Amino acid sequence: MAFLIYPCGCKFELQDSSLKDDIVVDDKLKEYPAIKLDFNNIDKDCKDTWNLISEGNTTGVFQVETRLGSIWCKKIQPHNIDELSLIIALIRPGCLESYMEDGKNLTHHCCERKHGREDVVYLNDTMKEILKDTYGILTYQEEAILLASKVAGMNLQQADSLRKAIGKKDTELMSKLEKEFVEGCKNTGVVTEEQGKEIFETIRASQRYQFNRCLALDTTVEVYKDYKYIIKPIKDIKIGDSLTCPGYYSDTKRSVSSDSIRWHELTNVVNIFDNGKQFISTISLSKIDDKSLRKEIDCTINHRFLCSDNVIRPVKNLDIGNILICKDGNYIIDSLWLDHTKAPTINIEVDHPRHLYYANGITTSNSHSISYAMVGYYTAYCKTHFPLQFYTSYLRGAIWKQKPLEEIKTLVNDAKKQDIYVLPPDIRNLKEEFYIENKNIRFGISEIKNIGTSAVETILRHLQSVVEKLEKPITEWKWTEFLVFCSQDINNSAYEALISCGACDCFGIGRRRMIYELKIYNMLSPGERKWIQDNFKEIKGDTLVDILQFCGKVKKEGGGCHNQGRADKLLKLKGELETPPHSTLDNVLTIAQDEEKYLGIALTVSKVDGRADAEKATHTIKDFIGCRDKYGILAVEVGEIKIIHTKKGKNPGQEMAFVNISDNSGSIDGAVCFPNVFAENGELLYEANTLLMQVERNTTQEGFIINKLWQI
Numbered sequence: 001m002a003f004l005i006y007p008c009g010c011k012f013e014l015q016d017s018s019l020k021d022d023i024v025v026d027d028k029l030k031e032y033p034a035i036k037l038d039f040n041n042i043d044k045d046c047k048d049t050w051n052l053i054s055e056g057n058t059t060g061v062f063q064v065e066t067r068l069g070s071i072w073c074k075k076i077q078p079h080n081i082d083e084l085s086l087i088i089a090l091i092r093p094g095c096l097e098s099y100m101e102d103g104k105n106l107t108h109h110c111c112e113r114k115h116g117r118e119d120v121v122y123l124n125d126t127m128k129e130i131l132k133d134t135y136g137i138l139t140y141q142e143e144a145i146l147l148a149s150k151v152a153g154m155n156l157q158q159a160d161s162l163r164k165a166i167g168k169k170d171t172e173l174m175s176k177l178e179k180e181f182v183e184g185c186k187n188t189g190v191v192t193e194e195q196g197k198e199i200f201e202t203i204r205a206s207q208r209y210q211f212n213r214c215l216a217l218d219t220t221v222e223v224y225k226d227y228k229y230i231i232k233p234i235k236d237i238k239i240g241d242s243l244t245c246p247g248y249y250s251d252t253k254r255s256v257s258s259d260s261i262r263w264h265e266l267t268n269v270v271n272i273f274d275n276g277k278q279f280i281s282t283i284s285l286s287k288i289d290d291k292s293l294r295k296e297i298d299c300t301i302n303h304r305f306l307c308s309d310n311v312i313r314p315v316k317n318l319d320i321g322n323i324l325i326c327k328d329g330n331y332i333i334d335s336l337w338l339d340h341t342k343a344p345t346i347n348i349e350v351d352h353p354r355h356l357y358y359a360n361g362i363t364t365s366n367s368h369s370i371s372y373a374m375v376g377y378y379t380a381y382c383k384t385h386f387p388l389q390f391y392t393s394y395l396r397g398a399i400w401k402q403k404p405l406e407e408i409k410t411l412v413n414d415a416k417k418q419d420i421y422v423l424p425p426d427i428r429n430l431k432e433e434f435y436i437e438n439k440n441i442r443f444g445i446s447e448i449k450n451i452g453t454s455a456v457e458t459i460l461r462h463l464q465s466v467v468e469k470l471e472k473p474i475t476e477w478k479w480t481e482f483l484v485f486c487s488q489d490i491n492n493s494a495y496e497a498l499i500s501c502g503a504c505d506c507f508g509i510g511r512r513r514m515i516y517e518l519k520i521y522n523m524l525s526p527g528e529r530k531w532i533q534d535n536f537k538e539i540k541g542d543t544l545v546d547i548l549q550f551c552g553k554v555k556k557e558g559g560g561c562h563n564q565g566r567a568d569k570l571l572k573l574k575g576e577l578e579t580p581p582h583s584t585l586d587n588v589l590t591i592a593q594d595e596e597k598y599l600g601i602a603l604t605v606s607k608v609d610g611r612a613d614a615e616k617a618t619h620t621i622k623d624f625i626g627c628r629d630k631y632g633i634l635a636v637e638v639g640e641i642k643i644i645h646t647k648k649g650k651n652p653g654q655e656m657a658f659v660n661i662s663d664n665s666g667s668i669d670g671a672v673c674f675p676n677v678f679a680e681n682g683e684l685l686y687e688a689n690t691l692l693m694q695v696e697r698n699t700t701q702e703g704f705i706i707n708k709l710w711q712i
């Protein structure tokens with residue numbers, strides 16, 4: 001058994017079992033072998049993955065892909081799932097928009113406390129127990145519910161209606177619940193009335209947060225294997241295992257009770273999610289007709305169970321006295337506990353139509369759900385170890401995003417940071433979707449504007465037919481062959497798009513020149529073009545000039561024209577090819593504009609490269625990010641701009657901006673333009689403008705500040 005071994009220590013078994021030697025990933029490795037990858041078994045402590053996240057390199061990393069996510073990952077430096085999950089909660093409006101007396105938000109305070117730069121003070125031990133994982137700051141809704149139950153003595157349902165009231169911003173219900181809450185605090189005596197009010201304010205400021213549906217690791221399920229039923233802890237379950245579940249007919253709407261579950265079926269495990277540590281609740285049940293038979297289960301309060309009225313309910317909607325359907329009959333809930341502590345959890349997904357299976361003999365249902373932080377880690381893991389595949393699949397997925405072009409731009413620029421270049425399509429190897437070529441990624445033709453998915457097939461089919469006709473692969477074609485044999489059968493705007501985006505650069509002729517020649521060639525009559533195809537082998541030379549020379553005679557003189565008038569016309573066109581009325585040379589600006597028009601982004605050049613003053617730049621963006629210089633002058637194109645009004649300082653309410661800038665080497669998101677510079681030169685900051693920019697490295701905030709701007 002041989003492995004692919006990464007510098008971080010992660011290793012993957014090779015698919016080809018005949019290979020006996022391990023392969024080490026380093027700069028010299030040319031080709032990656034196929035590997036076996038199982039997300040359940042990847043290293044959750046891969047240092048390179050955590051470094052990638054902590055460096056704020058989070059484009060494409062689920063839940064922290066925004067600029068805000070990147071900034072807080074850099075500040076908080078997460079190195080485990082709990083810390084990443086904390087960041088995901090901290091960058092929601094609930095924490096960002098809650099300010100303490102010093103004017104700084106909860107997110108900031110949590111970060112300071114995490115790094116030990118600020119003391120964590122708890123009102124009392126109960127509060128400490130509940131809030132210790134989040135440095136004394138109410139971050140999760142689980143915490144809000146725990147507080148309501150432990151501090152104000154609310155039951156689960158009361159606590160949950162509180163959570164819902166917060167989510168819906170129901171002020172009337174909130175003031176009613178506030179009274180109940182403070183009253184409850186007086187009764188429990190855990191905190192004073194004053195403190196109770198304070199805690200309620202914090203809860204009010206918290207926002208909706210996704211719960212996870214998970215079971216504790218010691219939960220058991222019944223596995224059918226080798227004609228036997230075996231009880232196993234859920235942590236030992238593997239994808240593909242068969243578990244017992246209620247008969248599928250319980251899928252119907254009609255009422256179901258344990259009496260009607262007369263048989264059990266099998267359902268297959270299709271997914272296993274390790275959801276890390278979660279707050280756990282415990283349900284205790286006893287059998288209705290035999291109180292000595294008992295069951296118990298530990299799970300998150302969003303976990304769902306099948307009740308005797310055939311409705312599946314989450315724990316938070318259950319109460320003492322409710323009846324659950326179990327494998328051996330109906331059981332009644334004797335107690336429901338919400339625990340103080342977090343425990344490791346797991347979640348499995350089964351292919352039963354209602355996701356039902358028996359856990360500890362109780363009918364439970366979990367639809368697909370996995371912790372956001374875990375998905376975030378998985379995506380970061382892929383980005384770290386398999387960046388080519390990561391970017392290719394994200395680029396393919398860009399069409400599903402709200403702004404596909406923006407998404408493609410962001411990904412292309414981000415990929416440059418890892419020395420992965422996204423290249424224009426290539427006529428010699430056209431594919432429908434983005435694909436990996438050597439260590440780079442190529443555009444798929446369905447992504448080119450003016451070429452719809454329906455045209456893709458026609459183009460590919462036609463190219464193949466010409467390959468057969470000419471009896472040579474496209475790699476050996478000359479430009480004139482592509483012009484003569486393809487320009488009539490591929491729709492003209494698609495044909496032009498292919499040239500303009502760079503797909504035909506392999507012919508070694510400038511893009512403008514090809515477009516110009518196409519226009520001239522289209523002036524020939526269908527009969528003349530047909531004649532050229534038929535007599536192509538006889539033509540000496542391989543330029544369009546040679547072709548027109550050859551064809552520009554009347555038929556009896558061996559040419560392709562019907563009369564002298566046409567022959568003269570062709571020779572005139574030949575003259576226009578030799579001395580065009582305008583320049584047919586490419587320049588950086590036209591290339592950049594065309595690529596932007598057809599691909600959504602300038603790939604091979606940057607608009608900036610076309611500006612004479614761009615030479616005054618001292619660094620490229622990539623160099624500047626990578627070096628330690630405090631100042632740099634960059635020649636950049638302006639991307640998205642976010643203008644905000646200052647909240648603090650001498651004159652609150654002034655305009656300032658966060659600006660995305662890029663050049664051919666990469667991009668910087670959210671460079672800060674403070675009010676003084678913005679007031680002076682802000683009018684130059686508009687999308688697609690090209691500028692020289694003096695940029696300062698902000699060492700404390702790990703960002704960049706724009707000091708000066710010049711139009712170029």
Ligand SMILES: [Zn+2]
Pocket residue numbers: 006008009010043046047048049385
């Ligand atoms: Zn690793």
